[in-house]
Amino acid sequence: MIDQNIKIAVDAIVFGYEKGTLYVLAIQQRFGKLADSWVLPGGFILNDEPLINAVERELKEEAGIAVNYLEQLGTFGDNVNRDDRFRVISVAYFALVNPKNFVLKADTDAKDAKWFPINEIPKLGFDHDDMVKLAHQRLKSKLTYQPIGFDLLDAEFLFSDLENLYCTILEQDIDRRNFRKKILSFGIVKETNKVVKIGVSGRPGKLFSFDKPKYNQLLKENFQFDIRFA
Amino acid sequence: MIDQNIKIAVDAIVFGYEKGTLYVLAIQQRFGKLADSWVLPGGFILNDEPLINAVERELKEEAGIAVNYLEQLGTFGDNVNRDDRFRVISVAYFALVNPKNFVLKADTDAKDAKWFPINEIPKLGFDHDDMVKLAHQRLKSKLTYQPIGFDLLDAEFLFSDLENLYCTILEQDIDRRNFRKKILSFGIVKETNKVVKIGVSGRPGKLFSFDKPKYNQLLKENFQFDIRFA
DNA sequence: TCTATTTGTGTAAAATCAACACAAAGTAAG
DNA sequence: CTTACTTTGTGTTGATTTTACACAAATAGA
Numbered sequence: 001m002i003d004q005n006i007k008i009a010v011d012a013i014v015f016g017y018e019k020g021t022l023y024v025l026a027i028q029q030r031f032g033k034l035a036d037s038w039v040l041p042g043g044f045i046l047n048d049e050p051l052i053n054a055v056e057r058e059l060k061e062e063a064g065i066a067v068n069y070l071e072q073l074g075t076f077g078d079n080v081n082r083d084d085r086f087r088v089i090s091v092a093y094f095a096l097v098n099p100k101n102f103v104l105k106a107d108t109d110a111k112d113a114k115w116f117p118i119n120e121i122p123k124l125g126f127d128h129d130d131m132v133k134l135a136h137q138r139l140k141s142k143l144t145y146q147p148i149g150f151d152l153l154d155a156e157f158l159f160s161d162l163e164n165l166y167c168t169i170l171e172q173d174i175d176r177r178n179f180r181k182k183i184l185s186f187g188i189v190k191e192t193n194k195v196v197k198i199g200v201s202g203r204p205g206k207l208f209s210f211d212k213p214k215y216n217q218l219l220k221e222n223f224q225f226d227i228r229f230a
Numbered sequence: 231m232i233d234q235n236i237k238i239a240v241d242a243i244v245f246g247y248e249k250g251t252l253y254v255l256a257i258q259q260r261f262g263k264l265a266d267s268w269v270l271p272g273g274f275i276l277n278d279e280p281l282i283n284a285v286e287r288e289l290k291e292e293a294g295i296a297v298n299y300l301e302q303l304g305t306f307g308d309n310v311n312r313d314d315r316f317r318v319i320s321v322a323y324f325a326l327v328n329p330k331n332f333v334l335k336a337d338t339d340a341k342d343a344k345w346f347p348i349n350e351i352p353k354l355g356f357d358h359d360d361m362v363k364l365a366h367q368r369l370k371s372k373l374t375y376q377p378i379g380f381d382l383l384d385a386e387f388l389f390s391d392l393e394n395l396y397c398t399i400l401e402q403d404i405d406r407r408n409f410r411k412k413i414l415s416f417g418i419v420k421e422t423n424k425v426v427k428i429g430v431s432g433r434p435g436k437l438f439s440f441d442k443p444k445y446n447q448l449l450k451e452n453f454q455f456d457i458r459f460a
Numbered sequence: 461t462c463t464a465t466t467t468g469t470g471t472a473a474a475a476t477c478a479a480c481a482c483a484a485a486g487t488a489a490g
Numbered sequence: 491c492t493t494a495c496t497t498t499g500t501g502t503t504g505a506t507t508t509t510a511c512a513c514a515a516a517t518a519g520a
Contacts, residue, residue: 001316002274007234008307008319044232047317050308075305075321077238078280086231087277089238091305091319160497177500178478201487202497230478390467407469408509431518432466460509 009090010054011042011128013135014067016099017152020168021117022139023099024132026124027062028112033085036111039125040132042090043109055093063113064105068151069096073135082127092131094138096151143169144228147188150210156192158205159183166227174229182227188215239320240284241272241358243365244297246329246345247382250398253329253345254362256354257292260341263315269355270362271343272320285323293343294335298381299326303365312357322361324368326381373399374458377418380440386422388435389413396457404459412457418445 014025026038041062045054052070059065070093076082077089099115106113116122121132142148149165150157163179183189194207215225244255256268271292275284282300289295300323306312307319329345336343346352351362372378379395380387393409413419424437445455 002237003277004237004274005277006238006275007232008236008238044234045236045307047233047235048310050310051305051319052308072304074302075281077275077321078282080278080280089281089321091307158498175479176498177480180499181501182477197486198497200497201495203485203499205498388467405510406467407511410468411470412508427517428466429518430466431464433468433516435467 006087006089007044009042009044009088010051010058010093011040011090011131012055012059012067012070012093012095013040013073013132014059014063014065014095014097015135015139015152016097016115017165017168018099020164022169023115024118024121025063025065025097025104026114026116026121027106027110028114029125030109030111034125037125038114038116038122040092040128041110041113044088051091052093055095059095061108062106062110063102064107065097065102067095067097069148070094073131073138076127076131079127090126090131092135094135096148098152098154100154140170145224145226147210147215147225156194156207156209158196158198159208160205162189162208172229178229179227186218186223186225187211188218188225190214236317236319237274239272239274239318240281240288240323241270241320241361242285242289242297242300242323242325243270243303243362244289244293244295244325244327245365245369245382246327247395247398248329250394252348252399254348254351255293255295255327255334256344256346256351257336257340258342258344259355260339264355266341267355268344268346268352270322270358271340273339274318281321282323285325289325291338292336292340293332294337295327295332297325297327299378300324303361303368306357306361309357320356320361322365324365326378328382328384330384370400375454375456377440377445377455386424386437386439388426388428389438390435392419392438402459408459409457416448416453416455417441418448418455420444 016023016025025041027041028038029035041058043058045051055070059067073092073094075089075091080087082088104113118136123129124132143166149162152165153161159180162183163174163176167174188211189208190211192207192209195204196207197204246253246255255271257271258268259265271288273288275281285300289297303322303324305319305321310317312318334343348366353359354362373396379392382395383391389410392413393404393406397404418441419438420441422437422439425434426437427434
């Protein structure tokens, strides 16, 4: 048998979006050397547990949430001392959720669970800052070539919501007319016949929804989602 | 201490290209249950060894090569029984090399090391077929938005070499003139003043080389490499 | 010297992208 | 109820980019 004494963990970078702000979920440690400090949700995997299940379990346990989108981000195992107790290799996951769908609750070994605006995240434990950085890059680039923005919004949304999400996350101005034209040209966003009055003043807007079946169908026909503007 | 009994390995999908054919490197097992069958180069990591070093070490040991390009592809740990001896999680790496630069030699625990055309790879052990499939997708998509094709070619190459590489890997026809125009417009490929006579008949062509410093500089200025044709 | 092969080059039509302004429908305040 | 303010909804034009396409130059081999 191989002499190897390394532990495996999973961690998740969970993004949420609300009213022009991008958030990341962090957990405050209750126990251990890093007690009270903030880290990403995650933990050790069980012996017979698939990686993906481990992430979902930890998110449930530590924050009480189930995400809309989940994919592997990368594995952190080059820094042999990233955990100073013993060697831990961590598989990081990238996740998206609509914060409105859940009330955060820190159950088991977490003291607290909280959404931090991406620019106001406290110094995180381990190498979790690096993970957030990488995940943030992934989010920005993926937003341009895959319709993942919808996983951050309500099922029905105003066009301005979608547009603001893109502006916020990509940190750039977008021409409102060109944006709408392009999104609609794909045919993967359909207009509902509901009209919603906004709290603030202004003309009420129609609600739209993402047509996922249509998107999947288009994918088979070699469709390429792509939102990029000057 | 955590009760966890899982081993960690690395595996590499190494692509090579030569004269219109894309190759993948495989290793024939000498020992164990899978003796004589083909697998990807790889193996268990050492207790104090960064992941990336483990890959490089295995490639050196098992095939005698050092690659031009290496990046993490993904971690395979959802199938708990992907290795039937005990649970092994494998971090797969994506690598590119110019086959001409090395003579394959299977040293240590490998019986043989060989290049297989991508369409003629024998059934591989473990879940290595899945890894190859994923790596192949990555290669195809990455080729369009990052100048990694050069890592498969000689330092100096004919324009037709580059063009054939793209045609071969992307499996599509490309207009010769438009391709050259676009590549040259980036300014990251420079013309040497060497002219080379081809073995076969035909007008001799100029040799070109990839200007990596220039590319890195352009990256800072928000340059986006992108080769896609109808 | 004639044929076959490969390199090297420009242009015109079509499609896409970028920039831009004003009317319609509502709210809030006086 | 009128006015000011806010937000939604919509088309066109010029600039840029992409596509499609053909022929001359240089060599090898017969």
